[in-house]
Amino acid sequence: MDNHVQSFAVANLRRRPVVVETGGFVIGVDPTSTSPYLNYATPLPGSRPTAEDVAALIGAFCERGLKPRLEFAPDAAPEVEPALRAAGFTTEASHTYLVCTPDTFAPPVSAVPVETPATDEEYAAVDAALCEAYDHAFPASPEGAARLRRIQERGGAVRFVRAPDGGCAAAATCSAPAEGTAEAAGVGTRPAFRGRGHAGAVTAGVTGALFERGAASVWLEYGGEGSRRVYERLGFRPRGTRLYLALED
Known part of the structure; x- marks a missing residue:
């Protein structure tokens, strides 16, 4: 599932208004914000970055005034984490992800009304x-x-x-x-x-x-x-x- 989720992460960042691709990484940029939670990178599955690739990644963030930051499934690109740590990247967080499929989906029997915003x-x-x-x-x-x-x-x-x-x-x-x-x-x-x-x-x-x-x-x-x-x-x-x-x- 890691490759599946990581492939999604790449495709999702490529939807951003501004996309930068360098050295096996995709950076998604939101021009309306400098928030690191909206502007971040992810590696292509199986990426094997060199020190030069990581330096180019950092440069792409810095030239836009953004904090270098990544979100990814490490098992989908095992060589990425060591390369980033060698350049000084540190852990911000690590989370387990959960997956639901139509076969496991069990919506609650609830009287809570849920709406879609319109205005x-x-x-x-x-x-x-x-x-x-x-x-x-x-x-x-x-x-x-x-x-x-x-x-x-x-x-x-x-x-x-x-x-x-x-x-x-x-x-x-x-x-x-x-x-x-x-x-x-x-x-x-x-x-x-x-x-x-x-x-x-x-x-x-x-x-x-x-x-x-x-x-x-x-x-x-x-x-x-x-x-x-x-x-x-x-x-x-x-x-x-x-x-x-x-x-x-």
């Missing part, structure tokens, strides 16, 4: 809710709301649970499929609404939407044992590891 106000509310859910690590902005709309309009999925005040209580997104799979991400519930089954409802919403569009699998990463249990109840199963490396100042 600018709804996309802005989803963006603001995810900002709050992630403790403002990703500031809400018009650009963020526009990115969410693009996900929905370009073959992915955005789903949310409406709060009593008409805003957003919880939301999730899923990329458009590539290489037969899709990534569910940005699953978040505002603190005041946690413990009500919202995370499972929106995750099931985006997962089911991608299966309806023909994806053979949906994968995601989890942030703690609580969220892992939520995803496993929906039919997600552990399949591999994703590594995040960055070159600090």
Whole structure:
């Protein structure tokens, strides 16, 4: 599955507004932001970078004023991690990823209504809710709301649970499929609404939407044992590891 997920990562970054390819790496650039979580690289499966390749990769980030950072499945390109560490890259995080298929998918029997945003106000509310859910690590902005709309309009999925005040209580997104799979991400519930089954409802919403569009699998990463249990109840199963490396100042 590592090669499958890594091939997806490459294809997904190639959808970015600006794409740079150098020495067996693909860099996806979002011109509206300098966030390292939106601007990062991934290697081609089986890549065997030289020191010169890594230096060119670092240079491509630096000339754009961006932090050199990568996300990838290390088992799909075993020679990449040693080459990056030799250049000074360090571990930012390492996560197990979980995979769901139509055969394992078990959507909850729930009365929680899940909706698809349609208006600018709804996309802005989803963006603001995810900002709050992630403790403002990703500031809400018009650009963020526009990115969410693009996900929905370009073959992915955005789903949310409406709060009593008409805003957003919880939301999730899923990329458009590539290489037969899709990534569910940005699953978040505002603190005041946690413990009500919202995370499972929106995750099931985006997962089911991608299966309806023909994806053979949906994968995601989890942030703690609580969220892992939520995803496993929906039919997600552990399949591999994703590594995040960055070159600090």
